[in-house]
Amino acid sequence: MDLSEKTVLITGSTGGIGGETARGLARLGLRVLLVGRDRDRALRAAARITADTGNERVEAFSADVTRLADLRRLAEQVAERHDALHVLINNVGTAGERRELTPDGVETMFAAHVLAPFTLTHLLLPLLRAGAPARVVNVTGGIPGGPIDLANLQAERRLLGWTFSHYNHTKTIQMAMSHRFAELVGGTGVAVNVVYPGHGYTPMNRAMRIRSFPYVYRPVAPLVKLLAPIFMADLTKPARSGIRMATDPALEGVTGAYFGQDGRRRPWPPSVLDERVRDRVWSLCEELSTRPLGHLSY
C-alpha cells in the first residue's frame, strides 16, 4: 500500500522524539494523528508539522495516556473520524523521583509505559485489524533488560536504588507485555514490536533531576545534563527508529521482536522470556485496565 494511504497514531507527539517521528512520517506522506496532553499544544504542533512538511493530513488529539478515561475517549474520537489505523506508536515516556499514583490508582511510570500501551492497543484493535497488515510499535528507553521484580511492578517496594530505577524496570515490563501481546494477536495481521530509539535532548530529560537517577549514576548525572543539549540536540536521529518501524517494507510480517537503535534485531532479555513473568504482567494489566468502569474487547 502507498504510504499516503496509511494512517499512524503516535502518543507523546507534540514534542520530543515523538514530535520528530511525527514530522518524519508526515514528510513521507502518511496521515498523522498527534497525541499530547494539551489540546492547544497539540493543535499548534499539528500546524507546525503541516507548515514544515506541506502535509495537510496532520490531526491533533489530546489525552493524558496515564489516565484510563482519557484513553477511552481518545479511542472513541479516533474511531469516529477513521475507519482504519495502520500504525500505532506508543511513545510516551515519563520519569520521576517519587512514587505517584494516577487518578485510577496506578503507579505513574507503570501507567505510562505498560498500562497505556496495553489499553490503547486493545481499544484500537478493531481499527488496527481493519488496517491490517498493521503495526504496533512500543518505544522502550533507559537501560531496559534487567530483572523484573513481580513484587515491585508498581514500585510498591522501591522506586530507586544503587543501580535500580523504576523507569528502567517499567520499560522492561513493557517488553514483557509487548511480547505477550504479539503472541496473542500475531496471527491477526497486527504486528507488535519494541524499539529502542536512541538518545535525544527532550522535555523529559530536561525535566529530570539528579534525584531521579539511581545512586551510582548521580556523580556523572550533572555532566550528562550539561553535555546533553550539545550532543543530543538533533532529534532526527532517535526519530529514525520509529519511522523505520512504521514504514520499512522489510519489516512486513515481523512481530514479537525487539529492535535496537541501530535498527538491528536484539535478543529479548531473559526476564522477558520467563513465561511466569509475562503471565503476571498480563494479568495485572487486564485487572488494572478494566478499572473502574471500563471494558476491553479482545
Ligand SMILES: NC(=O)c1ccc[n+]([C@@H]2O[C@H](COP(=O)([O-])OP(=O)(O)OC[C@H]3O[C@@H](n4cnc5c(N)ncnc54)[C@H](OP(=O)(O)O)[C@@H]3O)[C@@H](O)[C@H]2O)c1
Ligand atoms: N530522550 C531520550 O534520550 C530517550 C532515550 C531512550 C528512550 N527514550 C524513550 O523515547 C520516548 C520519547 O521520549 P522523549 O524524551 O521524547 O519524551 P518526552 O520529552 O517526555 O516527550 C514529550 C512528548 O510527550 C508528551 N507527553 C508526555 N507525557 C504525556 C502523557 N502522560 N500523555 C500524553 N502525552 C504525553 C508531551 O506532550 P504534552 O507536553 O503536549 O502533553 C510531548 O509531546 C519515551 O518512551 C522515552 O522513554 C527517550
